[in-house]
Amino acid sequence: MIPPEFPSLDQDLAVDVAVVGAGLTGLTAAFLLQRAGKRVVVLDRYAVAAGVSGASTAHLTEALDTRYHILRRDFGDEGARLVALGTRKAISWIHSMVDTHGINCSFAVVPGYLYSEREDDMAELAFELDAARAAGLSVELEREVPLPFPTAGALCFANQAELNPEAYLCSLARIFRQSGGLLFQGTAVTSIGDGDICRLATEHGVVTAPQVIVAAAAPLTLFALQTKVASYRSYVIAFPGSLEPALFRHTS
Numbered sequence: 001m002i003p004p005e006f007p008s009l010d011q012d013l014a015v016d017v018a019v020v021g022a023g024l025t026g027l028t029a030a031f032l033l034q035r036a037g038k039r040v041v042v043l044d045r046y047a048v049a050a051g052v053s054g055a056s057t058a059h060l061t062e063a064l065d066t067r068y069h070i071l072r073r074d075f076g077d078e079g080a081r082l083v084a085l086g087t088r089k090a091i092s093w094i095h096s097m098v099d100t101h102g103i104n105c106s107f108a109v110v111p112g113y114l115y116s117e118r119e120d121d122m123a124e125l126a127f128e129l130d131a132a133r134a135a136g137l138s139v140e141l142e143r144e145v146p147l148p149f150p151t152a153g154a155l156c157f158a159n160q161a162e163l164n165p166e167a168y169l170c171s172l173a174r175i176f177r178q179s180g181g182l183l184f185q186g187t188a189v190t191s192i193g194d195g196d197i198c199r200l201a202t203e204h205g206v207v208t209a210p211q212v213i214v215a216a217a218a219p220l221t222l223f224a225l226q227t228k229v230a231s232y233r234s235y236v237i238a239f240p241g242s243l244e245p246a247l248f249r250h251t252s
Helices: 024-035 068-101 118-132 166-178
Strands: 017-022 042-043 110-118 139-142 153-162 183-185 189-193 198-202 206-209 211-214 247-250
Touching: 017 024, 017 198, 024 042, 024 166, 024 211, 042 118, 042 153, 042 166, 042 206, 068 118, 068 153, 068 166, 118 153, 166 183, 166 247, 198 211
Parallel strands: 017 042, 017 211, 042 183, 110 247
Antiparallel strands: 110 153, 139 153, 189 198, 198 206
């Protein structure tokens, strides 16, 4: 059921920027553009945080899918440094939003561990340590990992964070609307017409905008051929008991 505060589109609109997807990427972009003076609308097929963002592990981390030694190899020291700086600024920005607006989303600053049980992986972790430090990150190689099973070691990234993504994003959506932004849930974009002014068709109205941000996860239905996004699945393991507050991510 769609909350009354986030209605469905029921009219045609003309805006400066249309954002498709009310997850972390879409709402953050919409908020920043609205604050910069743009007239912005966010459209989501389902609801705020109903997709990948709401179903994530809520890790705010500098430990990325692409390792820093790979970034360093492909883009040089400066390229890797810019990636690291971007991740740090993103975590800091979310932290500042939580503090400034008093968002109740269980935000906490915690360490993050990139760990392995295999001794064979330690050489690669040491290689990653050098690249991560060269990129400007605060990271240590540790043999003792606070997990309830044997491990060979881990990289420990300082000052990572975790939060409740649904609570955070619903609050961000309210703040966005209070600042004049437009947000419509239950509004599926069925096509996007290209041109100087893009035309976004929905079942309940047409949105026109010179700029469009598609921030939906793998929006294959909007394009005849999708060459930029590959689908993949990741997994979370849950078990009874308690752990030291931290982020834990396996190397594989």
